[in-house]
Structures are given as C-alpha cells and as structure tokens.
Amino acid sequence: MQVSDPAGAREPPGPPLIAALAAADRRLVVVATGGGSRGLSDLCTTPGSTAVVLEGLVPSAREAVDRLLGGRQEAYCSPRTARRLAITAWQRCLACGAAAESAIGAAVVASLRTVAAKRGPHRVIVAVQTLGSTATATLELEKGARSRGEEEDVAAGLLLGQIRAAVSPDAAAAVIPGLEPAERVEVETAAAPPEWQRLLCCASPAVCLAVGRTAAVAEPPAGRLVFPGSFDPLHDGHRTMARLAEEIAERPVEFELSIANVDKPLLDYHEIAARAAQFPDRTLWLTRAATFLEKTALFPGGTFVVGADTYLRLADPRYYGGSAEAAAAAVRTIAGRARGLIVFGRARDGEFADPARLDVPQPLRDLAFFVSEREFRMDISSTALRAARPAPPGG
Numbered sequence: 350m351q352v353s354d355p356a357g358a359r360e361p362p363g364p365p366l367i368a369a370l371a372a373a374d375r376r377l378v379v380v381a382t383g384g385g386s387r388g389l390s391d392l393c394t395t396p397g398s399t400a401v402v403l404e405g406l407v408p409s410a411r412e413a414v415d416r417l418l419g420g421r422q423e424a425y426c427s428p429r430t431a432r433r434l435a436i437t438a439w440q441r442c443l444a445c446g447a448a449a450e451s452a453i454g455a456a457v458v459a460s461l462r463t464v465a466a467k468r469g470p471h472r473v474i475v476a477v478q479t480l481g482s483t484a485t486a487t488l489e490l491e492k493g494a495r496s497r498g499e500e501e502d503v504a505a506g507l508l509l510g511q512i513r514a515a516v517s518p519d520a521a522a523a524v525i526p527g528l529e530p531a532e533r534v535e536v537e538t539a540a541a542p543p544e545w546q547r548l549l550c551c552a553s554p555a556v557c558l559a560v561g562r563t564a565a566v567a568e569p570p571a572g573r574l575v576f577p578g579s580f581d582p583l584h585d586g587h588r589t590m591a592r593l594a595e596e597i598a599e600r601p602v603e604f605e606l607s608i609a610n611v612d613k614p615l616l617d618y619h620e621i622a623a624r625a626a627q628f629p630d631r632t633l634w635l636t637r638a639a640t641f642l643e644k645t646a647l648f649p650g651g652t653f654v655v656g657a658d659t660y661l662r663l664a665d666p667r668y669y670g671g672s673a674e675a676a677a678a679a680v681r682t683i684a685g686r687a688r689g690l691i692v693f694g695r696a697r698d699g700e701f702a703d704p705a706r707l708d709v710p711q712p713l714r715d716l717a718f719f720v721s722e723r724e725f726r727m728d729i730s731s732t733a734l735r736a737a738r739p740a741p742p743g744g
Contacts, residue, residue: 366509367392369516370401376447377402377455377512378438380417382425383409384459385473388505403445406438419613426460428474428485428537429620434458435476435483437614449550453515454478457508461490462497473504475511476617480546483618484538486511491529503527507534539618548608548635549615554647556635558625569634569648572688574598576654577605577644583627594654594691597718602654603632609639640668642679645686652689657704660692660717664710677710684712693720 370377379389379402389405392398408414414430415421417437422430439454459473471490476483488507490500506525525534544565547553553565576591591602606624608616616624625633638644641663645651662668663683669675690713692704705719 366513366516367395367397367401369513370453371397373516375401375451375453375516376442376445377453378404378406378442378445379508379512380406380408380434380438380454380456381508382414382434382456382458383407384461384501385457385475385504385508387501388457388508391505391509403447404438404441406441419610426458426472426474428476428487431456431458431474431476432478432483432485432617432619433614435478436617439478440615449480452480453512455508455512455515457504459500459504461500461504462495467492471500473500473507475507477511477515478617479515480541480550482538482540484511484515484536485619486534486536488525488532488534491532494529495527499527511536537619539622541618541621545618545621545635548637551637554637558628558633558635560630560632566634571648571650573648573651574600574602574654575605575634575644575648575651576602577607577638577641577659580604580606580624580627583624590654590656590693593693593720593724597691597720598652598689601632603634604628605634605636605638605644605648607636607638607644609637611639642682645683649686650688651686652691653687654691655693657692657694657702657707660690660704660709660713661707663713680710680712684716687716690717691720692717694722 377392379392381389386407386409389407392402393405406417408417411422411425414425414434418430418433422433424430434456435454437454438456439452442452442454443449455475455477457473457475460467460469461471461473471492473488473490475486486507488503490503495503503525510525541549542563544553544556544563547565548556553567555566555569557564557566557569574594576587576594578587580587591604595602606616606621608621621635625635636644636647638647641653641659644653664676664680666673666676669679694702694704696702701722703719703722704717705721
C-alpha cells in the first residue's frame with residue numbers, strides 16, 4: 350500500500366534510538382552505500398550501541414554492492430536494490446546470533462550531490478526488513494537546495510526514522526528538519542501473513558498459494574507436475590511451456606518459486622507479493638528449495654518442467670563445488686526421486702538448442718521427455734524483458 354508520510358526524524362547522535370532498540374530487545378544490521386552512512390555513524394558513536402548494532406557495512410563502490418548481493422544490479426539507487434540490501438542485512442543479523450523476531454535489517458541507497466552535476470534526481474531510499482514486513486521509504490530531494498553535507502543529514506534522518514518506525518510502529522512520526530515544501534517521503538510497506546513469516550525463518554518448508562487460500566505445508570503431496578522458476582517476470586514462454594506440459598502429463602501444472610537462492614539474498618516480502626500476483630488463478634508453491642536436489646526432496650515423485658539450461662546444470666560439476674563425483678551423486682539422487690523431466694529447448698544467439706541433443710548422463714536422459722522445436726520455440730527470456738524496462742531515475 351502506497352502512502353505519503355513525512356517519516357523519519359534526524360536523531361541527535363545520542364541515546365534515543367539506541368535506547369529504544371535496547372528496550373525492545375531488537376538487534377540491528379545496517380548497510381549504507383556511501384550516501385546515508387552518516388546515520389550509521391550516529392548509531393555506532395552512541396553509548397550502548399554495541400549491544401544492539403551487530404554490524405555496519407558501507408559498500409560504496411558498485412562492485413562492492415554486486416559482491417554483497419551476488420551479481421550485477423540493474424539499478425543501484427532503486428527500491429529493489431535497497432530492499433535486497435535490507436534483507437541481506439536481516440540475514441546477517443541472524444548470522445550474528447539474533448532471533449528472527451528481534452532482527453532488523455536496514456539499508457540506505459542514495460544519489461546525492463557530488464563533484465559533477467547529476468542529470469537525474471537527487472534521491473534517498475531506505476528499506477527496512479523485519480520478520481513481519483518489508484518497508485521502503487523514498488524521498489526525492491530538490492536539486493540545488495542543499496550542500497552535500499545537508500543532503501547527508503536528510504539521508505541520515507530518513508534512515509534513523511525508518512529504523513525507529515520498525516521498533517515502534519505506533520509512535521508518531523517526526524518530521525525531518527529542513528525539508529522543502531514540495532518534498533515528501535513515500536513509504537510502501539509489504540506486511541507478511543504468518544505463513545510467509547514462518548517460511549522466511551525456516552519454520553516451514555513450503556507455502557501453498559492456491560485460489561482463495563494460503564497454507565503452510567509440512568510436506569507437499571507426492572506426484573505433482575511442478576514448474577520451478579524465478580518468474581521475474583512470468584512471460585508468454587512460461588505460459589506456453591505450462592500449457593504443453595499439462596497436455597503431455599495430463600494433469601495441471603503447479604508453479605514453484607523459491608525465496609532462497611544459492612548465492613543471492615532471500616526474496617523480500619514486496620518481491621514475493623509482486624511475483625505471486627502473477628498467478629491469480631494457478632497454484633503457486635513458495636519454498637526455500639534453492640537447488641534442484643532440494644526441490645526433488647520437497648516434491649517426491651514429481652514431474653518437473655525445465656528448460657534446456659537448467660537440464661544441463663543438473664549434471665554440471667560447476668554447480669557442485671567443481672566436483673565430478675558430487676555431480677554424479679546428485680544425478681543419481683535426482684533420478685531416484687523424480688518421476689520425470691519435461692525438457693524444453695531454447696534459442697541462443699539465433700540458434701535453437703535441441704534438448705534431445707544435449708550431452709547429459711544417461712539417468713537424466715531416461716527421465717526426460719523432450720519437447721521438439723516444432724512444438725515449442727519462443728525466443729524470449731526474463732533477462733531480456735527486465736533489461737527492456739525503463740531504468741529508475743538516478744539508478
């Protein structure tokens with residue numbers, strides 16, 4: 350839900366916020382990508398901060414952000430990147446020993462005044478992740494109205510104010526000092542149902558989203574027709590694959606979205622909600638099954654819909670720590686758990702990769718039903734669709 354809220358006071362670098370965190374028994378990790386790091390300094394120079402601020406990171410270079418998030422970002426001063434950094438901070442908070450209920454991950458990204466004049470807007474974006482919600486606050490600053498130091502004060506105020514809102518959501522929001530009349534903080538909050546919260550903190554292995562209901566499931570029924578993917582976004586290629594797979598298997602497809610990734614942050618609640626909204630009339634499983642081995646364990650006796658790239662990866666040692674032995678063992682396990690694989694080819698550089706001609710171990714070939722180029726060819730990818738989206742200003 351999008352609302353306007355002049356949230357986030359510029360806290361003095363004294364005890365109020367640290368005291369509030371301590372009183373609520375909360376623990377905090379903060380990521381600041383250069384701009385906005387003054388707020389982290391305010392926190393860490395307050396007496397008593399070491400009891401509640403577990404870690405602070407300042408990945409100011411884009412390469413440092415990429416390393417922290419497991420890959421190149423499509424935009425760096427954007428709500429999505431801020432949220433990814435916030436849930437990374439939340440995960441690091443847990444790794445430092447905080448309970449899921451007490452952990453807060455906060456992140457600030459900013460495009461502020463610098464040596465060269467910026468073509469895009471000056472912006473500050475703060476994201477805060479807790480077990481219960483993902484909140485994003487965006488503030489566009491009037492260009493030329495402040496020095497860099499004054500913009501840093503505003504960024505710090507927004508960061509500290511949003512952390513306070515996570516600790517005391519019912520507290521009256523204070524106004525950031527010195528805002529221009531037209532400047533407003535836009536706050537968007539994605540609150541999570543209990544089932545999503547249990548999934549995020551590993552208390553439940555899967556959540557089933559079917560038409561009209563949401564349920565945490567200890568063990569999905571065996572023998573499903575499962576289409577795993579990131580669906581960022583769901584596109585016509587996915588829809589055609591699902592339709593053909595249903596004709597082949599003679600039962601409905603159930604989609605699976607893992608909120609966990611081997612080398613990237615968890616999906617935040619805003620991201621989960623946005624991707625789940627693409628399946629209003631289909632069954633969608635939310636899981637933490639980041640690898641195909643985990644998926645076959647979660648869906649025993651399942652038939653899986655996969656593309657040629659995924660099919661090749663199932664036996665590639667690079668995805669098993671470089672170990673050929675581990676890859677061979679994984680292939681045996683997959684062959685023992687799965688009922689079948691419906692494999693679709695794809696075009697790459699104008700050439701169609703026929704899945705039937707791929708070099709894979711025999712146990713995987715024995716599982717596979719190959720869909721021919723005549724039956725399915727669609728030169729489309731989620732990566733290309735994301736690249737075609739307009740870039741956020743200042744990103």
